[in-house]
Amino acid sequence: MPGPIPQATAPTIVNPPALACDAHCHIFGPADRFPFSPTRTYTPPDSGIDRFELLQNRLGLERAVFVQASCHGVDNSAMVDAIQRGGGRYAGVAMIDGSFTDADLAHLHDSQVRGIRFNFVAHLGGAPDLDEFWELTHRVAALGWHIVLHLDAKDFTKYSGVLDAIPTSYIIDHMARVPASDGLEQEPFERLLERLATDDRCWVKISGAERLTDGRTAPYDDVVPFGRALVDCAPQRVLWGTDWPHPNLAVMPDEGELLDLLTAFAPDEATRNRILVDNPQVLYGFD
Template sequence: MATTTETPLVSTPMRDCETLARPAFVVADLACDAHMHVFGPLDQYPCVARPHYTLPDGKLDHYLRLMEVLELKRFVIVQPSFYGTDNRCMIDALKAAGPIARGVAMIEEDTDTTTLERFHEAGVRAVRLDLFARSGLPTAEIQQYITRMARRCASLGWHLQFYAPGWVVRNLIPFLADVQTDFVIDHMGYMLEEDGLTEDDFARLLGLLREGNCWLKLSAPYRIAKHRGYDAVAPMAKGIIAAAPHKVIWGSDWPHIPDGSRDTGELLNLLAQWTGDADVQRAILADNPARLFDF
């Protein structure tokens, strides 16, 4: 693994599935984890030159056991930054998992159509845009990039997924209102108080969710809560669900980089705290991802 001027985070071993909290509510049939990652040996799947973290302990076999414990039936593998636009690990995992899995790829702008069609056959249904990596660009350039990638997705019936800091999301909201392709914003919009995001900014995001082609993902609450605890995230999650429950999905963010000891069962149970409505839970866990990912 190449060295970097920024010290990579050290990924810790995965928690034993038998120690996970069990579901505290009735998990909907065909429940889907719409955001997880899979990793493999470095000699088979080389990482990018300057990874942000060391190789996580995120093997597919371990995750399939976790699904049994948490009563999940479907999942979506999101291409991690660790591999950049080399999607081989994700594609191989999709082929191994079969029809219960879908994928979100990261691609170069000049990726040929034949490759994208091959990805589609394997189960890919979206392209992930790493806007953290482009956050230093002028907003107009980011908008142009999104427009080009949306065009590529539309030709395949795919959608876009944005991995973006909240302040970039805030700056893009007026533009995103006119994007005609469905798009998902990871981690509840990633609107951190620490980055200067306000309640008014979040209200504008909810407006985008209600009226546009925007979807939001209830994932990685620990990345928003930081050291404040999950109660600090609850108003945001409840606001998202209330605004448009038919355009909300849930994801575990497994293997919780860099902290593999996190309890994925606890994260699933947060959904029951954010909404006690069984119909809404079923929409978020089963119906919505089935529609978005073409299960």
């Protein structure tokens, strides 16, 4: 699996406001300190906190939300270490299972973890055990955490009943992974827009343009109508992130271009600032 490009370009259109947040990124390793899960479906190159902070400085961002990825399984150590390095500037979304005790959850909460993530996508192993899903969801809802769901577009409608029953706020990753080539009127995207408009528990990340685009390379113009429609629908419940270091991609994007793409999703500066600063603050309560 390739790693991210050595150095992103600095954004040329967006001038990030103070406290701007990359609300979807990952920490991988380094594997000699934080080994990958033996049951992982992919092995990424080391992409640790030191390298991430070089990217942050290049982009002009100050805050971040580290999202646990399946290659580390439910060992959240690399993510927690990265959060602690941030001195209040970082937060996290963990992956957990039924082995986690109340003390384990309290430790994660004290480490600025505010959500848990479930992968439903086929190439990452498919849907979790739903009995465990519900047990864990109710446990973390009691802590005021939210649920992050990584779904394939083809499965979005299938899990509408699950989304209806989640007892806390939930976030749909990467615009539900809808293929841009299928158009705005494809059923998964229409259902996503309906849910975002009618369910104030529902949030969405306008990330992953490099995954949705038909051409797989910048400038991702075919993804712009999707991002703009989501922002127009509920700007108060939209997050943006780089998805660095872009696991399971063959062609790596330039994160500076991804940040500049936000101006196409949200042409109004006040709305962009809301997405970059205010909305992450609501969910993660940064110091």
